[in-house]
Each structure stands twice: as C-alpha cells, then as structure tokens.
Amino acid sequence: MRPARAQDAPEMSRVLIASITELCHADHADDPDRIAEWTGNKTPDGVRAMLARDGFFMVVVELDGQVVAVGATTADGEIALNYVAPEARFRGVSKALLGHMEADLRSRGFVEGRLRATKTAKAFYRAQGWFPDKTQDGSMACFAMHKRLAG
Template sequence: MSKWLGNKTPEILAGWFASAGNYALVADVEADILGVGLLTQAGRIGLCYVTPELRFAGTGKALLGTMEAKAREWGLPFVSLDSTVTAKDFYLRQGYLAGEMRPAKSGIRAISLWKYLDDSLSGPASEPRAEGRPCLCALAGRDGERNLQYKI
C-alpha cells in the first residue's frame, strides 16, 4: 500500500487541492479528517478515501456522489479512475464498470473503472449500441483527458 500512497505526500496533496482545475472535498468532524475526494476537470477521480473506521458508513458513497454531481455540472459524459483491487467492489456497487487490470503509475496493479453520467448511455454491453452511446471498449483504459473523443 505504501507504493499506492507514495505520491500522496502533504505537499503533493496541497498542490492538487490548490489547483483551479480540480474539485477537492474533505469530510471532517471537529477538525478530524475522515475522508477526501478529488476530481479533475477531465473527469478523472484522483482521490476517494475514507478512514478505515468509516468503511460501509456511507462517507465514501457521499464523496463519490458529490464528485459525480460536479462532473455532471461540468457536462462530462463519464468519470474514470484507477482503483486498488480492495476498493473495486465499492465502485462496482456504485454502478462503475470495470476495465483492465494494469500497473498504475505507483507500480502496483490497479483496475481501470468508469461510470457513465448520462443514464441513456448505460446498460449492459450486450445491448445494441444506441446512436451516440460510447462503446465500452473505447473507454477501457482511457486516461480521462478531455481532448480524447468520447464517442466512436
């Protein structure tokens, strides 16, 4: 886990939180930080962490839902992230689709996940693709940059 957290030093986090292009959230009670979330304007969820004591208490779900609402406000068609294997099931329960398992920048194995923000784009991959609906295969492994084409 130390590799996964290696780029999450106080200095780096402060820079991410200060960036005008990011939307940052902190869940706290009486100055105790209980969770953090970070969304880029490219639709990439960079952080979604809660303290171990709050797992399954709804804090992570609230952070994630708030970031998804901001992404919708920005007009993004989907959000994406790389997850540890441990957190994968959390995202699947929130409606995320799983892509490939691959090495993350931190060097550990991560799973690529994304979620459509427009309900008309969701549905099983086996359904015929509606006009304008992104192909699932086109989204797997994307880096979330805004300059990429979302529809194929």
C-alpha cells in the first residue's frame, strides 16, 4: 500500500472501471448508460484530475507489482473510494485498504469516518463496523454510513 502517483493513472483507471463494470451489477444492473455515467470520470485523465485535487488523498495497493486496489480519503473525513480489481477480490485487499484509510483519518484527528456505500459494498462495510445513516437519492442509490474511529 502506498500513495498513488500520476504515473499510476492508467492502472488505477483499469481497476476502477473493471471493479465497477464487473463487480457492481447490483448497482448498475448492466445498464450501459448507468455504467457510462459512473465510469465517465474514471479514465486515466479523470484519475489524474482526482490526484490533483486539494484535500483528496489517493492510495493504491499493489500485488506482484500491479495495482489491484484504489482508495481515497478527503480532507473532511470521508472515505471517497475503495475499489478492488476483480482478480483480487476476496483476498483481503479491500479490508486492508479500508483499515489503512480508517487509520489515516484517525491520524488526522477524525473521531468518526463517513462514506457512501453502494448496494454491492454495503454488507462489506457493515461487516467492518460501519453503520448506515440513510439512503441517498440520485442517479445511483448510495447508503450514507459512519464509523466511530477513536475513543
């Protein structure tokens, strides 16, 4: 696990798009328009733009020299991204990445973390001690969740 770099953008894009396309069927129902909407900013240029954003801290997980997961936290205490490549699923990568991001938020003084989970990821976050707040409205249903990180 390490901070993401601009030269990682193509691999990060591959992971983000593959994760969304191949693992999030419950959220997009294989609807090409919904997939296009969700992945539209996940191109290499879109990832470079994310990397350049102030207050957006991106990390990657590598296995055998290849990026297999992408995560991000924000300056206001939110976990913004936690995506794993399909070939790395069920190997503890997402859990380790989430733990790393929770520790990052704690180290920056946050007592509670926040995130928005997809239908696909909601049970995963619940199993890691996150609690749902309410359903978010929008083009894609997301579930606001929170977790006490300290004390």
